[in-house]
Amino acid sequence: MRLWGLAINIAFGLATLPASAQSFNQFIAFGDSTIDTGWFANAKLAPAIPGNPFDAAVASALTAGGNAHFTGPGQGSAQIFAGYFGLAANAANTPGGTNYAIGGALNSAGPGPFSAFTNVLSLVYGYPNPAVPATTGQISNYLGSVSSHANPNALYLVSTGGNDVFFADAVIPDPAQRAAYFSSEAQALASSISSLQSAGARYIIVNNEYLLPALTPDQIPEFKSIQTQTWTSLAAAGVKFIPADTQTVIAAVTQSPAAFGITAPISQNACNNTSPLTIGSSITCLTSNLVAPDALQTHLYIDGFHLTQAGNQILADYYYGLVTAPSEISLLAENAVKTRLSLVSGIQGQIQLSQAQRGPAGFNVWVGGDVSAIKMDNYPGFPNDSSTVGTVLGGLDKTIAPGLIAGFAISSGGQTSALGANGNFKQRETTGSLYAAYQGGPFWGNVIGSYGYLDYKVNRVVPIGITLQSNSGATDGSNWSAAFQGGYKFVNWGVTHGPVLGLVYQNIRVNGFTESGGFTSLGFGQQTRESAVSQIGYRASFDWSIYHPYAQLTWNAELADTNRTMTAFLTTVAAPGYSLPAVQLGKGWGAVDAGLAVDLHAGVKLLLAGTANFSQSSASVFSGHAGLNFSF
Secondary structure, three states: OHHHHHHHHHHHHOOOOOOOOOOOEEEEEEOOOOOOOHHHHHOOOOOOOOOOOHHHHHHHHHHHHOOOOOOOOOOHHHHHHHHHOOOOOOOOOOOOOEEOOOOOEOOOOOOOOHHOOOEHHHHHHOOOOOOOOHHHHHHHHHHHOOOOOOOOOEEEEEEEOOHHHHHHHHHHOHHHHHHHHHHHHHHHHHHHHHHHHHOOOOEEEEEEEEEOOOOOOOHHHHHHHHHHHHHHHHHHHOOOOOEOOHHHHHHHHHHHHHHHHHOOOOOOOOEEOOOOOOOOHHHOOOOOHHHHOOHHHOOEEEOOOEEEHHHHHHHHHHHHHHHHHHHHHHHHHHHHHHHHHHHHHHHHHHHHHHOOOOOEEEEEEEEEEEEEEEEOOOOOOOOOEEEEEEEEEEEEEEEOOOOOOEEEEEEEEEEEEEOHEEEEEEEEEEEEEEEEEEEOOEEEEEEEEEEEHHHEEEEEEEEEEOEEHHHHHHHEEEEEEEEEEEOOEEOOOEEEEEEEEEEEEEEEEOEEEEOOOOOEEEEEOEEEEEEEEEEEEEEEOOEEEEEEEEEEEEEEOOOOOOEEEEEEEEOOOOOOOOEEEEEOOEEEEEEEEEEEEEEOOOOOEEEEEEEEEOOOEEEEEHHHHHHHHEEE
16 A cells, blocks of 8 residues: 555656746847847937937937837847747847847957947947947846846847958958957857856857848958857857857848849848938938838848848748757657557557457457547747547457466557648657556556657748748657556446556657758757656446446656757758757646447457546647457
């Protein structure tokens, strides 16, 4: 009884633990005008200098209904991306704002005599202002505001580096000195991001910005160099970040603009702004300045330096694909867990029939089919999974001693898991099982060992702007499991009933693979998922003529550690891989199994059964089984 009580405590105790969720509760950004969402609406470039043309132009535009965004009247990538998770990306100098990005920001400080400059706009207008921090200063300001305890559940975005190229071109004529400056800026930024991670940040996207039409042939390799050095320095410092190859994304759009709805020439700006600003005129662009009412959707650049809303939508969608892809692919292993639990239940149902009728030769042959509907919810804002699984199975067993049978089963199953607008994957599994069962007096029990070969075809779709980018991949894997179920029978008033105790252990391996398709394609590392599901419940059955109905109620608890990560790699450019949490489902759930066995003929039984899971966080399973069992 002590062991029985311990099993009850384990099953129900673990079942009360909540699923660990990767729920982003805040969006925080650092960088330059590529993700600035209105910092200059509440700050001035040079407040001590009267008549500054930048400040005056921004103030005039705000009065006319502008928003001080470098995307003009449209939304930026930071706002769109944050919105996918129900979060805001307001400028940090507004109440509750968490976007520290400032137009014109350098990575760190200017070189030598220009060390007072941390913003390229300050250099253009000749007014150094320490209140306009570089990206490293923005990170320092954030960490100072939270006492160096960064939000571990926030989603961070860093977009910076382009201004350093323009700055160096203006103040450092010697190429070797420029190269040294770029290296120091990359290292300074990497060190700052490292401090952010050390303070607790876990999900940090660092992009490589995008090449501008205004870049000269000499500036293009410099632009690429500082971005590459930033990623290299981050990797060398041990920073775990999500690399975003936005250079390749915008290059792809530039090569095939019409596919993304960009019908205007790339060289044509969406804003016809007569502002006196010589750089960043999009910050003062109003709806009335657009060259056409739909210019924010038909043009790629708004001012030759910054993207329109259409361009920013494309980047936001790309970020979203990077962040959600690992959890999507982790569903491959999670589906294998659920399908194996259904298979084990189907074999156990046939074992019950085999034990109920034995022929003179001691053999039983059986066949069956299962259909299951599986639904798994991902993290908030992430793609969910729904699938229908079909399995055919058959087996043979023989009496090898009084009350003891042994046999084998084979099965083949398949499913297509729909990921909504984000594609699908197909899973095929062929499994062989060995089993044994004992029934002696009131005691009964069975054990099942199974090995299955898994085959996957993946079509991961990433919506990018108005397009759907399809990424195809294929991989395989295996699932071996060991299951035990046993119990004790009482007979009262013609009803057979008693407690049930079980455990199903699984070890699932899905091999890594690389997608083909385009700039949203990724590579994924091998994943291993262990599962150990305990079962405790009660079963009752009775015999009525040729009908033998039964019902079983169990509580199931996942005993294995399910806190695992999934690793992904870019395929477009050399970059470190990144890992994000795999999908997390509830650790406990109930299951109702009910069925009816019918004596069709001497030695022939029909089984009709169904199972419904309930109370599992983020998952539900409904399945039906039909089978025939022949004894001879």
